[in-house]
Amino acid sequence: MAELRKRNVPEAAATTAAATKDEDQKEDVESEDDAKLDVDELAKTLPQGTDHTPELLSSALSGLPDRWKNWVIRGIFTFLMIGTFCLIIYGGPLALMATVLIVQVKCFEEIINIGYAVYRIHGLPWFRSLSWYFLITSNYFFYGENLMDYFAVVINRMEYLRFLVTYHRFVSFCLYIIGFVWFVLSLVKKYYMKQFSLFAWTHVALLIVVTQSYLIIQNIFEGLIWFIVPVSMIVINDVMAYVFGFFFGRTPLIKLSPKKTWEGFIGGGFSTVGLGLLMSYAMCQYRYFVCPIEYNEALGRMSMDCEPSYLFKPQEYTLPTFLQFMPSIFKWKNTITMYPFMLHSLSMSIFSSVIGPFGGFFASGFKRAFKIKDFGDVIPGHGGIMDRFDCQYLMATFVNVYITSFIHTASPQKLLQQVFNLKPEQQLQLFQTLQDSLQNRGLLNAS
C-alpha cells in the first residue's frame, strides 16, 4: 500500500542511518496483550520477508550503503513489475486470467502459511492437503461459473463434458462436501481447537482471495479497460502518495500506519484523479481496451472486436450550473465533450484514493497483529505478493459492483444467450408471450 511516509519531521534526519527496510515494523515492538497466542515467540517461526536479494544484484550493489541499496532494489523491481504487467496485457485476456490465477494461488499460500505458523500445526495429518483441496474446489466453482457463459457453446459440443456445464453447481457442491467430510474425519482429539481455527482461517482466505479474483476475471471480461484502469489507479495512488508524503508529509494520518500523512493522502488522491482521467481518455480510443471479450464462433477463439458502446464514444455534456461562470470568463463553450467512461473513471479514482488506502491499513494491521513484516519474500524489496495486492482486491470488488449497478443493467445479449439455452418449445413459448405483451403495449404492429 501507499507509503506516504512522514519524513520532514525533525527526528527523521537522526534516524536515517539506522533506518533500513525494517522501518515498517519498528514502531510496535511493545508487547501486546496477546498472552494467549504468544505472538512474540511466534514471530520467530513466521515468514519475515527476509531481504531475499538476487545474488547478481547483491554483488553489483555491494558498494552502496544498505539504505540506498534497498531503494535501488525496490525501484528496479517496481519497474520490472510494471513492465511485466504491460507484457501480460499485450498477451491478451487469457494471459491476464492465468496471471490472476497465479497471483491468487500465491496470495492464498502466503495467508495459509501464516495460519500454519500461528497455530503451529506441523505434524497434523491432512491439513495442508485440505487447504489446497478447498482452494481447488472453490476455484473450480467460481471459474466455472465465470467461464461457463463464454465457453458453454464449445463445451456443449463435447458430449462427455456436457454434464459439467449442466450440473456445474451440483458437481462443485459435491466436491466441497467431500472436503467437509474429510475435515470432520481428520479431526484428532488433541487438536480440535487448532483444526477448527485453521478451518476458519482457510475459509476466510478463500473469501478474500478466491471470490475477489473471480470478480477480477469478470471485470476483465467486461473489457480490458475495466481491469487496467483500476489496477493502475491503485499503483498511481501508492506511488504518488509516497512521493507527496516524502516531500510535504507533516501531519500524521492514522495511528495504525505512523508513517502515512494527510499530505500524502491528499496529494495522492488528486494525482490519482488527474492521471486516472488522462489514462482513461487515452485508452477509450482503442477497441482492444474497450471491447468486452467474447467467444467468436466464426473465428473459433476469443475476440475483442466490437462496435464500442456509447460509454466510449465522445458525448457533449452541459457544464453543471456552479461551473458555468468559467465559460463566461474564458469565453469557452457552455458544453464539454468527453467520453462518458471518464465520469466513471472519476468515481473509480475517488474510491481508490479515499477507501483504497483502508485496504492497506487493514493489511498492515493484520501484519502487526501477527508480528510479521511482510506476507512473504517473493519480490525483492517489496515482500510478498499479498503485500502488493492487498488494495487491489478491495478495488476489484468495487469495480465489479459498480459495473453491475451502473453499467450493466441487464444486457439483452446475455439474456438472449440464456433464452437460447432453453428447450426449443420453451423458446417458442417465451417468444409468443413477448410478442403478445409488445403488441398489447403498442410497441409492435399486430400484423
Place this chain on the structure above:
Amino acid sequence: MAELRKRNVPEAAATTAAATKDEDQKEDVESEDDAKLDVDELAKTLPQGTDHTPELLSSALSGLPDRWKNWVIRGIFTFLMIGTFCLIIYGGPLALMATVLIVQVKCFEEIINIGYAVYRIHGLPWFRSLSWYFLITSNYFFYGENLMDYFAVVINRMEYLRFLVTYHRFVSFCLYIIGFVWFVLSLVKKYYMKQFSLFAWTHVALLIVVTQSYLIIQNIFEGLIWFIVPVSMIVINDVMAYVFGFFFGRTPLIKLSPKKTWEGFIGGGFSTVGLGLLMSYAMCQYRYFVCPIEYNEALGRMSMDCEPSYLFKPQEYTLPTFLQFMPSIFKWKNTITMYPFMLHSLSMSIFSSVIGPFGGFFASGFKRAFKIKDFGDVIPGHGGIMDRFDCQYLMATFVNVYITSFIHTASPQKLLQQVFNLKPEQQLQLFQTLQDSLQNRGLLNAS
C-alpha cells in the same frame, strides 16, 4: 443432531445413575494441547447451556429423579417445537420467512457470544456493534437479492424506493465498506490480534448463518414442499437414529461422538428414506405445498395457487431391469405410478441420512474444541438454537443446489420477467433477434 447413543454396552448400566444431561461432555475432559488459548479456564466464562428449566415445569417434576426429569422436559419441548413448526407453516410463507430470520439472528448471537468468550474481549470499543452491523448489512444484501424478484413490481411503484432496487448491490457494498472502514478505525494497538480474530470469526459466522438462511428462503419460494420435506427429514433422521441407537446400538460409529452407533446411523437412514417418501406422497396432493410463492398483482398479495408442475402429477415409470423379477413373482404390473417429486425426495433423504450427520459431528467437534456443552440455553432440554439447526443449514444448501441443478434449469418465466425489465427498445431488439433465430431454425413460420 442425532443422538444415536450406544447404550447396550455393558458399562452403560453402571453409569446410568450419574448420567445426567452432562453426559454429552464427559468423554473429553482430558486436557487438550491447546495451552495457548487456555480452553479449560475458558470453559468457566463460556455459556454452558445451564439446565434452564421453566419454574412451573421444574416444580411439577420435582418428584422425578433427575435423569427422567430431563427426559420429560426434552420430550415436552420436542413436541412443543414440532407444534410451533406446524403452526408457522399454517401461517404461510411470510411467517416462515420471519421465523428463518429470527432463528438466524439467534444462531449468529450464539456463535458470536462464543467468540467473545474465547477471545475475552469485553471492554473493547465498538466490537459488539460492529458484529451486529455486519449481520444487518449482509442480511440487507441477501434478503434484498432474494425478495427483489418478488417485490420489484411493488417497490418500483414507490418512486423514492426505486433506487434501492436499481442500485441494490451498490448500496449493500457501500454499507459493507462503512463497516470495513469502521473496523480499521476501531483497531486499538493492544488488541490487534484479538480484533482480527473476531473479525474473522464474525465473517465465518455470517458465512454459515446468513448465506445459508438466504438459501433457505430461496427454497421456501420454490414451494413450501422444498422446505418442509428436507427440514422434516433431518428431524426424522435425528429421532429415528436415536431410537435405533437406543434399542440396537452396539458398534461405535465415530470417535468424535462416542455415543453414536452404526446401528443408529443405518436404522435412521432407512427410516428417513421410508418416512420421507410417505411424507412427500402426502404433500404432493396439496397445491398449498407444491406451488411456488409468487406475488399476485391482481390480489395484491403473495399467492400460492398454480397449475402444479409435472413434478407433482402422477407419472408412470417402468421398473428398472434389476427389479423386474418382482412383477413376475408377484404378478404386478411392470410399471409403477408415482409423483416424480418422490424420486427427488429419495435423493434428499439419502443426503440427509448419509451426509447430514456430519453437520452434527462438525458442530459437536466445534463444541468440544471450545469446551462448551451447548451453543446456548434457549430451549430447555435441548440447549441453544444452533444445537437444533446445525444440520439444517447443510441440508438447505444441498436442496438449493439440487433445485438449481436438476429442477430449475432456467425457467422461461424468470427470463421473461428479466426481459420485461429491459428498456422497450431493447425488448423489441431482443424480440426481433429471437424471431430471426426461430425462423432460421424452422421453428417458426416466416409468414
